Amino acid sequence: MNARGLLIAAPRSGSAKTTITLGLQRALAQRGLTVRGLKCGPDYIDPAFHAAATGAPSANLDSYAMTDGLLGRIAREAVDAADIVIAEGSMGLFDAVPGEVGHTGAGADIAALTGWPVVLVIDVSGAAQSVAAVALGCKLYDPRIRIAGVILNKVASTRHERLVRQGMERIGLPVLGALPREASLILPERHLGLVQAGETADLHARLNALAEAVSKAVDLDAVMAAAAATTLPTAIDDNAPALPAPGRRIAIARDAAFSFVYPHVEAGWSADGAELVSFSPLRDEAPPEDCDSCWLPGGYPELHAGTIAAAGHFLEGLRGFAETRPVHGECGGYMVLGRNLTDAGGVVHEMAGLLSVETSFAKRKMNLGYRRAVLAAHGPLGAAGTTLTGHEFHYASIVAQGEDPPFAVVTDPHGSAPVPAGSRRGLVTGSFFHAIATAGPA
Incomplete structure (x- = not known):
């Protein structure tokens, strides 16, 4: 065709x-x-x-x-x-x-x-x-x-x-x-x-x-x-994925709270030979032990915060997984990796505590726009200094960043000054921006 x-x-x-x-x-x-x-x-x-x-x-x-x-x-x-x-x-x-x-x-x-x-x-x-x-x-x-x-x-x-x-x-x-x-x-x-x-x-x-x-x-x-x-450019990239696969067998959360993944990212990982293994935090499922990395996508954890906080098997399994293998969270996934999440009604729910950030959906502020992020340290998305392009869209706010060092330094297309973004601790990383592609060295 x-x-x-x-x-x-x-x-x-x-x-x-x-x-x-x-x-x-x-x-x-x-x-x-x-x-x-x-x-x-x-x-x-x-x-x-x-x-x-x-x-x-x-x-x-x-x-x-x-x-x-x-x-x-x-x-x-x-x-x-x-x-x-x-x-x-x-x-x-x-x-x-x-x-x-x-x-x-x-x-x-x-x-x-x-x-x-x-x-x-x-x-x-x-x-x-x-x-x-x-x-x-x-x-x-x-x-x-x-x-x-x-x-x-x-x-x-x-x-x-x-x-x-x-x-x-x-x-x-x-x-x-x-x-x-x-x-x-x-x-x-x-x-x-x-x-x-x-x-x-x-x-x-x-x-x-x-x-x-x-x-x-x-x-x-x-x-x-x-x-x-259809007319397309003659210079097509090689078959390298848009983002590097964070592992060869990737545990990826999938349910109503975790669903925001770009199709081209998953397709690129699969084409590169990685296997994506789904699990559901809302069903209190932990990341499968036979995986070598874990990905918590964005979604709507703020609408399911009570269920996630009560999912003891998921939270304990995630904490154990993170002791030996990389875990990355984007947007909603980042919120779940933090200490707590305050829902729209003002109720504070304890989260995984793998990062020090504390977030709130009760204090809403729209954050929207493209980001260029330079990674601060080696991690599942590349080496220190790698530049990612991505996008941020959420209404949650950070009420306490905590003591963790930043995941990246980000700017926007409008000439904003570079600012630290996200968090990292041990093998765990997270940020509010969703990565779309690797842009190469900064």
Whole structure:
């Protein structure tokens, strides 16, 4: 297979990119096509929905954190295994951070890299012909990309749709579909985004409903015709994983509290010969003794703090494991490795105590953005001085850092001064940022 592709994007967040993307993916899969989804930017939740909608793996394409070679490799794996790729942008199409051309984190970077045309989803509530001015701005803003058409969302009436279409005709952009206001198209959310795919009640019924709604409102044949051949960089990285495998047999926590792992990271470890062995702290399971490293991903431990604190077998097993083998925690996993975690109600729960940090979800502060982290010491993610690219998104706060030395020194793309981040003690490390790829020596 050598799939054509499309990028579903929008002028801003909150335009229903995800719901329309999922509806398109499911509807095309129901036609018998092999569909692959990809997600622009540092998002864990949407790729899991893509996988549920298509029945095939999804992954991230992050133009800030990944090299062209890594981006090309991930995209090529999807293209080679599909009839069509329906990728999803992040935020607004051109929303970005300071960076080299093509490496700003914008969805437009991915469209330019792959050659995939953009289908623009526009929330038309509160406007009519003026919507075309927004679409025209997107059409002209970046000469690297091509807008193939628009899908209108939240159309109020037949007359409203007619007026919006008049504006689109004036600028020469085809309208590929128009969805009416429909609250049932909204997927449930919580503080870090959509409720995870595995926790969404009646997920497949919801996806089928999305597919039905999109099929009625969108010209699927026109969408498929708008897709274009994939063009990728000729220089592709070798098969080295994006991040070094922390072991040859990796115990990885997986349940509703620990689920935020980038698909490309796990795929890279597996391709490098590592075996991933799942266990569930919420079921009071300890890291398997026949593993040589342990990985605690991010997720929602703050919603399950009481259960984790009462999971004596897990906590004791984790402490014993850490005496002889490396343990790393990202974000939520970092919180569980600390001394305690205060939940939203102000109740303090004792955690593993393998690091000295104390965290609180009662004192909320949003922390969001890309990070470049220089490792302070040798560990499971590389030698001292290795630079990682990553992303941080959480509402928990640190109430006491404790006495542990930092895991890394981090900066952001906006010129922030380097600051210590995370903690390390013995074979245990952790931080709030999620590593995406190794950037090489600092």
